Structure formats: structure tokens, C-alpha cells
Amino acid sequence: MPDTHFYRYDDYDRSLIAERVEQFRDQVRRRLAGELTEEQFKPLRLTNGLYLQLHAYMLRIAIPYGTLSSRQLRKLADIARRFDRGYGHFTTRQNLQLNWIKLEDAPDALAALAEVDMHAIQTSGNLIRNVTADHFAGAAVDEIEDPRIWCEIIRQWSTFHPEFSFLPRKFKIAITGSPNDRAAVRVHDVGLRLWRNDQDDVGFEVIVGGGLGRTPLIGKTLREFLPKEELLAYLEATLRVYNRYGRRDNLYKSRIKILVHEVGVEKVREEVEAEFAAIKDGALKLAPETIEAIARQFAPPPLRPKRTRVPEVEALKLEDRDFALWLISNTAPHRVPGHAIVTASLKPAGAPPGDASAVQMEGIADIADRYSQGEIRVSHEQNLVLPHVAIEDLPAVYKALRRLGFAEANVGKITDIIACPGLDYCALANARSIPVAQRISLHFAELARQHDIGDLKIKISGCINACGHHHVGHIGILGVDKNGVELYQISLGGDVDFGKTTLGTILGPAVAADKVVEAVDALVATYLETRRTGERFVDTYRRIGAQPFKDRVYGAV
Amino acid sequence: MALYREGAIEPVADEGPVPVAFAEWLKDGKAPAVSLANTDPVEALQPHLGGLSLIVLHFPKFSDGRAYSQARLLRERFGYRGELRATGGVLRDQLPFLLRCGFDSFESEQTGFGEALASARTLFSVVYQPTGDGRATASQLRLQRRNVRLAAD
Secondary structure, three states: OOOOOOOOOOHHHHHHHHHHHHHHHHHHHHHHOOOOOHHHHHHHHHOOOEEEOOOOEEEEEOOHHHEEEHHHHHHHHHHHHHHOOOEEEEOOOOOEEEEEEOHHHHHHHHHHHHOOOOOOOOOOOOOEOOOEEOOOOOOEOOOOOOOHHHHHHHHHHHOOOOOOOOOOOOEOEEEEOOOOOOOOHHHOOEEEEEEEOOOOOEEEEEEEOOEOOOOOEOOEEEEEEEEHHHHHHHHHHHHHHHHHHOOOOOHHHOOHHHHHHHHOHHHHHHHHHHHHHHHOOOOOOOOHHHHHHHHHHOOOOOOOOOOOOOHHHHHHHHHOHHHHHHHHHHEEEEOOOOEEEEEEOOOOOOOOOOEEEHHHHHHHHHHHHHHOOOEEEEOOOOOEEEEEEEHHHHHHHHHHHHHHOOOOOOOOOOOOOEEOOHHHOOOOOOOOOHHHHHHHHHHOOOHHHHHHHOOOOEEEEOOOOOOOOHHHOOEEEEEEEEOOEEEEEEEEOOEOHHHOOEOOEEOOOOEEHHHHHHHHHHHHHHHHHHOOOOOOHHHHHHHHOOHHHHHHHHHHO | OOEEEOOOOOOEOOOOOOOEEHHHHHOOOOOOEEEEOOOOOHHHHHHHHHHOOEEEEEEOOOOOOHHHHHHHHHHHHOOOOOEEEEEEOOOHHHHHHHHHOOOOEEEOOOOOHHHHHHHHOOOOOOOOOOOOOOOOOHHHHHHHHHHHHHHHO
């Protein structure tokens, strides 16, 4: 098994996780013995990732910055088999959810996770959640600096933060190290964008108050350029201002985006900067040695440049059309010549988006060991990524993925759908999401057609909490409940990629569940008939506006 | 309501001065004990901290964490050294956080609170955040280790 090329726990990190498991074991014991009421137990289990869902407990496991070793992925498979029904669900926040955990098993499941330096800490609750990053980090051509170094620094600072464990509401941070933002930093409570200024210094743009949910808002710049060593002091200042002044009177108005929206970013900035000035030269200032020690652990794997044009690859392209399409949609350029970043699609035709069985997880772990330096990433689009694959190995990787059912050539295409768990699992949902995704996926399964339609992101949420990010889908689909009937509201023109964050606009009245596919079909037909060369669906929409789409959809359904 | 302090498993007697409400205290800033709502500005206490021996901070619900920030500001920014008491929604599982933020007395009716208090500082052997409790953080310990290693080489 190759060495890992990301942060490795030391004895400090391990002790803390082990002690946490024992603390939770005692809390579960007290709950089962009736010493704790459900109300008292709830925040304790939530900060350990344990939710009570519609049918059972759900365990949300943190995958910090979406990076996994093959060993960790095998352990996740093992846990899914031992404590669940043999599969798991990768989420839009780069986490893994197990949907059928028993309360009395939860401490053992956490102990098993701790064996591979993993946990479910802070995957829920009103605190700083698992920090997310670009899933191409450390491999992307356009990267200025690996954002995971900073995710890890924040992971440590935020873990069991004594002051910020009972915030007004949850707090999500995302970091990108590339100008082409793949981490959706403008729709997070705090987004951090690494950039290089005129003096050739790399620092952060700090963005605050973005978010989806009931009140979708695009984040505003709090600080144009923050020197890297001041990151934790600045975050502490921001969180302190939020903890003191964020609203707590209404669950739906408690995120920092509402504070920013109501008092204005200027006022928030004034408070944060004043707080920051008081603490910036204190113990939170990062020592260069501390940054270096963590950065060193993210040193890229020692890949040697290789051939970029490989005869076997060229031959297979001509012979196997699906492979040729897969190369186009499921591979991305790697910074080392002769290598590629491969996305394994967890969206085969008709499957629930983001699900993987234990066997599939182990299969991916094997492929990663053999062809991708033992490393796997989880993308916020609910796919798995093999970040370091040699171009000459692409035929073998493709075949291995195909055996697992994860070689669908649909990344970024109409069937690469993001969907929340929806009413099938979630206690909050108003409508089902997964069956809608499955029907669209089956309807558009033909790969050549998908590639003809081109880049088109469909995002589905089963309620206005927007876990399926429907606001930023090129086509967004939101499940609503009208007098006990599940209806779906369609919005167009959302976008979250490459820094052009835009929220979608509602097209018209919600449609019935059995009309969603026809509606999407009508949208696609409108696009295909009116597009200009090189235009994506969302580009055509921006050019011609909603009306032609509207006419077609409501004429058709 | 039972009052707990570190060093005793059993509740202790409340023999200190009776705290006055913040609005009352503000009139002359002379009372030795004050009780704050979690929306009251701790900054207003700063000029008078020398005359205070007890500050009571309130948790309307255990899930409302504003008083943690008030506590750290009092201890770390303004240098308050008197008693800092947590009241209201104070549960044993919050103790590691409360202690790290500088609280040193607690009102609670929860069973097992005194036992939990006795072990709360050692429940976690590692901390990641620097706070006024002075515990060395993991990254400070790593730096020390590194320096020892470099010195040995």
C-alpha cells in the first residue's frame, strides 16, 4: 500500500479521538439507562454525527477535505457491512452517511473509525462543521496552493472549540486553492479563496454570509487579503462576533448570512476587524514551523512525468466509444505530465446518486492502491475521485471501474445529478428526491445523447433546506408538499462553478412528480433547438431568458 | 440550586456576596457581585473589575452559547480573576468547555455533576485551542518536541 500524501494523525490527534469515543460510549450508556433525556442527549449525539432519521439512526462520518486513503475507505466498507446494511451514501459535504445504525452500536462504529484516524465529530450540531475543499486539491493544474493544508489547520482549531460549540446555528467553511473555484466558496458561511497578490504573497480572500437553504444568499467579501499566518485569529474573531450577535430567536434566521444581510457586511467587518485587532498577535498566530509541518504532510506524491500520448489509449478510444466519451467527461488534466485526475461516477443510470456498496468501496480502494497512489477523494458532487492516475493506466482503470458500475461517462452531464436523501430517509423532507433523480437518470441514460446535451447540472432538494443545492443547479428541482401531494418546483440558471456563483430563478408553477421527466425533457429540447455553437444549457438560458423554456414546459405538461 | 466548585464532589455552600442584576449594578458599579444576561456587554465591567469578586453568567438554555464568549473576554481580554459562575442550562457534558473558557463555579441540579466536574479537566488529554486556561495546545507541544529534537541533533 502506498504512503499517504496527506495529513497523518500523531499521538495527540489519536488520543483525542480515542477519548472522544469513550466519552460518547458513556453518554450512550447514560441515555440507554435513562439518565439522560432525549432532549439532553440530542446535542451530544449530534456532535458525534448521530442523527435520528425517519426510520433509524443515521451516522454521518466526517471525511475531512474529502480525502481518503485506501485503508480508510476499506474500513468504511467494513463498518457499513458490520453496522449497517452494507452500503453508504456520499454527501454533498464530502461526508459519508450510514442510514441504518443502531444506537447501541454507534460507539463501536466510532471506535472502528478511530482505528483509521477517522471520526464523526462535528458533522452535525450548531458548531463549525467538517471543512470542505476542492476535490482536485493537490492535483489540479490551476492550483496556487493545496487548500487542504488550511482545512487541516482549521480542523484542529475547530475540534471541540470550547467557545464555539453552541453557536446560533451550524457553520460551514469551504476553501479553494484555485482561481477556478470547485469548492463553492461563495455559498458557505465562510468561504476562503487562496490567491496571490501583486507583491507575490499568497493569502486568503475571506468571504462571509453565503448559503443556500431557505434564504439563498451569495457571500460577501469580508477581507480582500488576509495573510495566511493570521487565518485562525481572523476566524476566531469572526466566530466570536457571530456567537455574540447572531440571531437565536428563529432557527431560520440564525445563520451568519442573516446577520450579514440584516446589519450589512460593513458593520460585520467593523466588529470582526476590531475583535481581530485585539487577538491577532496572540497565541492563534500561526508559527511558520507549524504551517510547514502540516504542509509537508501534503507534499505531492513523487510522480514522474510520463508519456501523454499512449498508443493503447488511442487505440481503445477508436474501438470503444464509451471509453472515448469517458475520457472526455470523467478525466481532468493533472499537473504532472502524463497523468490525469479520474472521476468515478457514483451515478450509473437509474442508481441513487452517491450510494456505494461495501464491495464497491473496496473495489475503489483496490484501484486506488494500484493506480492512484492509494488516494481517493469525495467530491461535493457525490462522486469519488482518483487524483493521480497515469494516462497509460487509463484503460485498466476504466475497465476496473466498469466492473464496479462506476465508469458511467456522465460527469458534469445531465445524469450526474446531485440529490439530497429526501423523504425516503430524511425527517425534514417534504418530497422524495432520489426516485426523481433515478427517473431522470434512466430517461437520459444514452451516453452519446448526454454528451450531445453537454454540461448540464441538475440538483434536487426534497425541501427548502436545500441540501441538494437546487438553487445553484443549471436546472434546480425542489420538492414541495401541497396538501399532501408531492410537487416539484423548477428553477433555471443557477451556477456555482468557476467563481460565477448565481442563484436560479423559479420557472413557474410546480409540476407533479410524474411530470418532472417531461418537464426536463422540454427544457432540454428548447436548449437543443436554440443553442449556438459552444453554448452550454445555462449559457443559452442566459442569452434567451426563461420565456421559451417556460412556454415549452407548460405547453408540454 | 446546588453550587459546585472544583475540588469538591458535593455541592458547596454559597457564602459569597449576593449578585445584583447588571442594570442595577451599572448605577454605581460598586457592588462586589453582578449577574449578567448573555446579551449584556461585558465590556462595561472592564473599568470596575478590581472591585468584583463574583460575576454570574447565564445560559438561558444549554444550547445558547453566548456566555462562553463573555467568559473568555472577561478572563483573557480584561484579566478578571474573581469567581466566574455559570447558571441556567448547565449540564455536566459542557464542563470541559466551561472550564476552558474560565468558569470556576457552576449551578446545576444534574445527577453526577460533582463527579463529572472532578474528571472534566482530564477527560481530554489534548487540546487544540489556546485559551485562558493556559493548557499547552497540540501544536505548541509539537513545536516543543521539534525544538528538543533539533537541539539533540
